[in-house]
Amino acid sequence: xxxxxxxxxxxxxxxxxxxxxxxxxxxxxxxxxxxxxxxxxxxxxxxxxxxxxxxxxxxxxxxxxxxxxxxxxxxxxxxxxxxxxxxxxxxxxxxxxxxxxxxxxxxxxxxxxxxxxxxxxx
Amino acid sequence: xxxxxxxxxxxxxxxxxxxxxxxxxxxxxxxxxxxxxxxxxxxxxxxxxxxxxxxxxxxxxxxxxxxxxxxxxxxxxxxxxxxxxxxxxxxxxxxxxxxxxxxxxxxxxxxxxxxxxxxxxxxxxxxxxxxxxxxxxxxxxxxxxxxxxxxxxxxxxxxxxxxxxxxxxxxxxxxxxxxxxxxxxxxxxxxxxxxxxxxxxxxxxxxxxxxxxxxxxxxxxxxxxxxxxxxxxxxxxxxxxxxxxxxxxxxxxxxxxxxxxxxxxxxxxxxxxxxxxxxxxxxxxxxxxxxxxxxxxxxxxxxxxxxxxxxxxxxxxxxxxxxxxxxxxxxxxxxxxxxxxxxxxxxxxxxxxxxxxxxxxxxxxxxx
Numbered sequence: 001x002x003x004x005x006x007x008x009x010x011x012x013x014x015x016x017x018x019x020x021x022x023x024x025x026x027x028x029x030x031x032x033x034x035x036x037x038x039x040x041x042x043x044x045x046x047x048x049x050x051x052x053x054x055x056x057x058x059x060x061x062x063x064x065x066x067x068x069x070x071x072x073x074x075x076x077x078x079x080x081x082x083x084x085x086x087x088x089x090x091x092x093x094x095x096x097x098x099x100x101x102x103x104x105x106x107x108x109x110x111x112x113x114x115x116x117x118x119x120x121x122x
Numbered sequence: 123x124x125x126x127x128x129x130x131x132x133x134x135x136x137x138x139x140x141x142x143x144x145x146x147x148x149x150x151x152x153x154x155x156x157x158x159x160x161x162x163x164x165x166x167x168x169x170x171x172x173x174x175x176x177x178x179x180x181x182x183x184x185x186x187x188x189x190x191x192x193x194x195x196x197x198x199x200x201x202x203x204x205x206x207x208x209x210x211x212x213x214x215x216x217x218x219x220x221x222x223x224x225x226x227x228x229x230x231x232x233x234x235x236x237x238x239x240x241x242x243x244x245x246x247x248x249x250x251x252x253x254x255x256x257x258x259x260x261x262x263x264x265x266x267x268x269x270x271x272x273x274x275x276x277x278x279x280x281x282x283x284x285x286x287x288x289x290x291x292x293x294x295x296x297x298x299x300x301x302x303x304x305x306x307x308x309x310x311x312x313x314x315x316x317x318x319x320x321x322x323x324x325x326x327x328x329x330x331x332x333x334x335x336x337x338x339x340x341x342x343x344x345x346x347x348x349x350x351x352x353x354x355x356x357x358x359x360x361x362x363x364x365x366x367x368x369x370x371x372x373x374x375x376x377x378x379x380x381x382x383x384x385x386x387x388x389x390x391x392x393x394x395x396x397x398x399x400x401x402x403x404x405x406x407x408x409x410x411x412x413x414x415x416x417x418x419x420x421x422x423x424x425x426x427x428x429x430x431x432x433x434x435x436x437x438x439x440x441x442x443x444x445x446x447x448x449x450x451x452x453x454x455x456x457x458x459x460x461x462x463x464x465x466x467x468x469x470x471x472x473x474x475x476x477x478x479x480x481x482x483x484x485x486x487x488x489x490x
Contacts, residue, residue, distance in 0.1 A: 032142070032154060032158060032159060032348075033158045033159050033160040033161075035160075035413050035415070035437035036412070036413040036414050036437070038468075038469075051468070054467055054468055054469070056413070056414055056415065056437075058159045058160065058348060058352060058415075058436065058437055058439075059153065059159070059348060061466075061467050063468075083413070084160070087158070
């Protein structure tokens with residue numbers, strides 16, 4: 001499944017109309033040791049670019065944004081007890097699902113190659 | 123990097139070790155190495171870590187009358203301090219506010235080394251120069267002396283593995299001189315982590331060599347200022363600039379008992395104000411509900427009214443929850459079981475008072 005990235009360093013993978021969302025390795029590395037992940041409450045409709053939740057590390061607090069519009073679905077409850085999992089394997093550790101996502105909205109995001117170039121430019 | 127930042131002799135060593143470098147108190151310092159703050163914190167509590175603390179300042183004060191002059195210049199008694207001992211002390215202004223917190227090493231009867239905060243070196247030196255008689259020799263050794271902190275329950279083992287006699291090592295809050303790596307190293311049994319540990323002082327020219335040799339000892343890993351901060355916060359140790367400044371007295375910061383204001387009539391700069399003026403605030407520990415940290419300046423509310431302000435806070439790795447220190451207005455009625463609200467980024471969390479230190483299993487002081 002193709003992965004898409006936002007300039008605000010979230011990734012999503014779309015399966016039908018359900019997207020799985022996490023933060024990029026670049027984002028996790030920049031934050032350092034993650035100590036807290038807010039799991040967004042399901043049911044809330046979010047617009048593209050809207051704040052979904054907050055991730056906190058020993059030295060920083062950072063918001064996670066919805067890369068596309070949708071409705072917040074299931075959250076990864078394992079992160080409440082083990083937020084460090086986001087540092088260990090950020091590209092395979094999901095934070096929450098977004099439901100009702102329109103595949104045509106992915107056009108505004110970057111694929112893995114484009115994101116890698118974007119990160120290099122930072 | 124910002125070209126105005128000062129560098130310790132080890133800046134290139136830190137970068138080579140993969141450290142993340144940040145500005146701290148005007149210095150270019152490692153906040154963490156590759157393993158990260160949590161791993162470095164845990165390793166210090168359980169094993170032994172090496173910290174580059176070369177940014178801190180050292181002054182020598184010596185000459186006839188040095189003891190009595192320092193006794194008046196500083197808040198805690200220096201005159202009754204034994205040769206070979208270290209004492210935590212304060213440089214105050216006339217109003218009793220803290221210009222700096224520091225450690226006084228009594229080298230000989232009339233010879234002292236003062237170890238001061240990096241950001242306060244110039245202010246402290248100027249203040250002391252003015253306060254001490256010109257007949258005393260006073261010198262700023264900060265650029266010439268390197269300071270490394272070797273901290274953790276296995277730190278004695280490291281020094282013994284280097285050939286030092288365990289029985290000769292200084293006791294808690296004492297220092298001694300040793301021949302190590304072919305030079306004289308002053309070692310004190312002091313630190314900022316709450317664990318058994320030592321602070322090493324030696325000529326800065328040897329800093330890179332000593333750093334590499336200590337890191338080559340089995341079990342020794344580098345730790346950065348990030349872990350230093352989480353370790354000190356778990357102990358409730360103040361950080362100058364956060365818990366103390368020139369508008370805060372040591373009494374307000376929780377060190378009133380050390381000053382013995384009622385038990386003696388000792389005079390020192392700031393003593394009149396401290397004896398006359400009741401504290402306006404009190405420093406207390408807070409345990410927060412959950413893992414989210416409260417940072418400097420965050421209001422502490424009780425039933426919707428602000429009664430205090432967070433001075434510093436962090437996720438406490440050894441405790442698994444967030445802790446903070448906060449000043450509470452002396453006029454506010456604070457029940458010991460009060461449930462406070464602390465407003466964080468997009469959230470409000472509950473907090474309760476907690477005795478300091480938060481971390482009670484530290485190995486630093488054998489009497490505790």
